[in-house]
Amino acid sequence: MYLYVHFDQPLEEQELTAFRELVKKRAARLPVAYILGVKEFMGLDFEVTPAVLIPRPDTEILVETALQRSWAL
Numbered sequence: 001m002y003l004y005v006h007f008d009q010p011l012e013e014q015e016l017t018a019f020r021e022l023v024k025k026r027a028a029r030l031p032v033a034y035i036l037g038v039k040e041f042m043g044l045d046f047e048v049t050p051a052v053l054i055p056r057p058d059t060e061i062l063v064e065t066a067l068q069r070s071w072a073l
Helices: 013-027 030-035 057-072
Strands: 037-041 045-049
Touching: 013 030, 030 037
Parallel strands: none
Antiparallel strands: 037 045
8 A cells, every 4th residue: 555655756676576576476366464474363463374274354253252152151
């Protein structure tokens, strides 16, 4: 988003190279969470790598439901 908003500020060669590498990874369908190395889940940031599953919003609903049921016991 920063690059889009600041389109009038040219990137330095090192920044442009890094950006192109990130775009190549995304074009290869690598999930953004793996590219960034972090994913928010239930208000917390978790480190993610290709060795772990990426937390999904549906899982938050499952965890909230499980917590509600455990508190009801």
